[in-house]
Each structure stands twice: as structure tokens, then as C-alpha cells.
Amino acid sequence: MRYELLGPLRVRHAQECFSLSAPKMEMMLAALLIGSDRVITKQQLVTELWGDRPPRRASAAVHVYISQLRKFLATAGDPEGRAIVTKPAGYLLRREGAGHDVDEFKDAMRQGRAQHASGRLEEALHSFDRALSLIRGPALDGLAEGPVLTSFATWAEEERLECLELSVEARTALGRHREVISLLNTLIAQHPLRETFYRQLMLVLYRSERQAEALQVYRSAQRVLRSELGLEPHRSLRRLHQAILTSDRLLDLPAAS
CATH class of the missing domain: 1.25.40.10 (Tetratricopeptide repeat domain)
Known part of the structure; x- marks a missing residue:
């Protein structure tokens, strides 16, 4: 099972790819994924989904979306329903070894920066190209309303631009x-x-x-x-x-x- 957030949110399992058609469910899964292995309170989820103008029955809607997300993840590689855990204060998404493109991107960037700093330009270029290959489009394009999703979308775009800058620097230094x-x-x-x-x-x-x-x-x-x-x-x-x-x-x- 692998979560992919650097572009339209999707979950991959074996050779299949699963996407959500409901924007609110996509936003909720994104918020849980960004804060994976930490409790996200119900109020935080309400803020991420509706900003400062939640509907009257926002708490009930969150409960319904969580139930629907569990069903979605059951078809996408979590048949035992262990990924989303209910806690007294809110909910927690357990990755438990599931892959995540954001982690892979961070690893590639970390390696690329270190290789670039030590003058290993060909290796650095390979790392930066690997990082860029993970980006399928704008993260949470048009979906971010609350602080968590907005902050993540801003971070993802800034990291993409920095990766492009570093890739250009490496190619330029190599005479390309x-x-x-x-x-x-x-x-x-x-x-x-x-x-x-x-x-x-x-x-x-x-x-x-x-x-x-x-x-x-x-x-x-x-x-x-x-x-x-x-x-x-x-x-x-x-x-x-x-x-x-x-x-x-x-x-x-x-x-x-």
C-alpha cells in the first residue's frame, strides 16, 4: 500500500490505483496523512474542511466522512480497517509501513543536497531528477482551506521550485x-x-x-x-x-x- 500526495491524492495497492471523487473526503484523508501517526482533533478536521464557516452539523459530517474513508481504504489495501484509529480527541492515521511519496521526495532531496554540497554533481542530479519524478502536479490543487493543508501545499510548491533550482545548478556546473x-x-x-x-x-x-x-x-x-x-x-x-x-x-x- 502506498499513499501519494504530490499531485492528485491517490492510494496504490499492488498494480491498482485508487482515487477519491468527493473533495471533502480527499481533504480529510490528506489532513490525516499529513499528520500521520499523530492524533488530529475533530475540530482540526472541521477547520481543514470548512475553514471558519463550518456547517451546523459539521461534527456529524466528520463522522460520516471517516466511515466512508474506512470503506475506501478497505478497498485500497487496508481490508482489516486498521489504518484510521478513533481516539477520544479525534482520529489518527497509522501508516504501518505503507509507502508515501512525500517521504521518498524528502529522502531524495536530502541526498541531493548532500551530494551537491560535496561536489558529487552527477549523483546530485540523479537525486534531484528522482525527486522531481515523484511530482505529478500541484499538491491539493484547489482543495486547501485550513492551515494544515494550506501549509503543506505551500511547502510542496516551494520544495519543487528549490529542487528545480538545484537541478539547474548541477547541470550548469557539469557544462550542460x-x-x-x-x-x-x-x-x-x-x-x-x-x-x-x-x-x-x-x-x-x-x-x-x-x-x-x-x-x-x-x-x-x-x-x-x-x-x-x-x-x-x-x-x-x-x-x-x-x-x-x-x-x-x-x-x-x-x-x-
Whole structure:
């Protein structure tokens, strides 16, 4: 049995994949899964499902959803009904060895960061690619209302973006900078206020003998940041701009030892 939360929530068992069609049930299972092996109170579940505007019979609705979730999990690999445990204060989801894509993502990121820091770039790139392969889409897309689900969705997106940044860094350091130009253009269009992507695109364009385009990326970043935030680019971006203007040799790819 394996829970997957990095995309539309689903449960896998053997070769089968099980999904929930009811959004409230999906939200409840997500909340229990995020807090797995810890008691989630009934009030916490009410907040996650309805925010600060719960229906009058919210507590009864939670009880019904829990019953339906138990039936769903029974078909998805928990036939004995042991996964969801009722406690005096609320409910607890026991993983008991079940797989979880979030755990696998965290492990891959942890390994990738350590490998990157120690200069093992090929290994790091493999770890980052493995982490990215686990992401099937936005986590809890459009479902998060309460603090637990909202916080998780924010964390998942931030980790995805950091993983992409680190993957680009590793490829660039390995001399594979031309591979990431298209990706970086897409990421800038999607996240126009994230300066890291501008910096990375400027560097890879410069190393691809496209100095004029690299300078144009800086002007674009400057225009967007001024317009949206009333700010100038961060000093790291400004330093890179100056280095490109002067063709600073420090920007060249280090020669292999």
C-alpha cells in the first residue's frame, strides 16, 4: 500500500490505483496523512474542511466522512480497517509501513543536497531528477482551506521550485547549460518574481555565447521587479550583470581537472 500526495491524492495497492471523487473526503484523508501517526482533533478536521464557516452539523459530517474513508481504504489495501484509529480527541492515521511519496521526495532531496554540497554533481542530479519524478502536479490543487493543508501545499510548491533550482545548478556546473535554457524561460514566465531563475538563465546564456540575450534577461528582470514590487534586482543579480558586461573570466565554466 502506498499513499501519494504530490499531485492528485491517490492510494496504490499492488498494480491498482485508487482515487477519491468527493473533495471533502480527499481533504480529510490528506489532513490525516499529513499528520500521520499523530492524533488530529475533530475540530482540526472541521477547520481543514470548512475553514471558519463550518456547517451546523459539521461534527456529524466528520463522522460520516471517516466511515466512508474506512470503506475506501478497505478497498485500497487496508481490508482489516486498521489504518484510521478513533481516539477520544479525534482520529489518527497509522501508516504501518505503507509507502508515501512525500517521504521518498524528502529522502531524495536530502541526498541531493548532500551530494551537491560535496561536489558529487552527477549523483546530485540523479537525486534531484528522482525527486522531481515523484511530482505529478500541484499538491491539493484547489482543495486547501485550513492551515494544515494550506501549509503543506505551500511547502510542496516551494520544495519543487528549490529542487528545480538545484537541478539547474548541477547541470550548469557539469557544462550542460544548453539543456536548461528552455526550462528556465518557462520557469521565469511562470514565476516572474523569482530572481534565481533570471540569474541562472543569464549565466547559461552567457556560457552559450549569447551575451546580448543574457543582458536582455537582466533588463527584463529589472523591469518586472520595478513594476511589480518597486524594487531593484538583488545585488547578486546586479553583480552578475556587471560581470557579463565586462566578460569576466570567472563566469567561464571551470576547466576539468
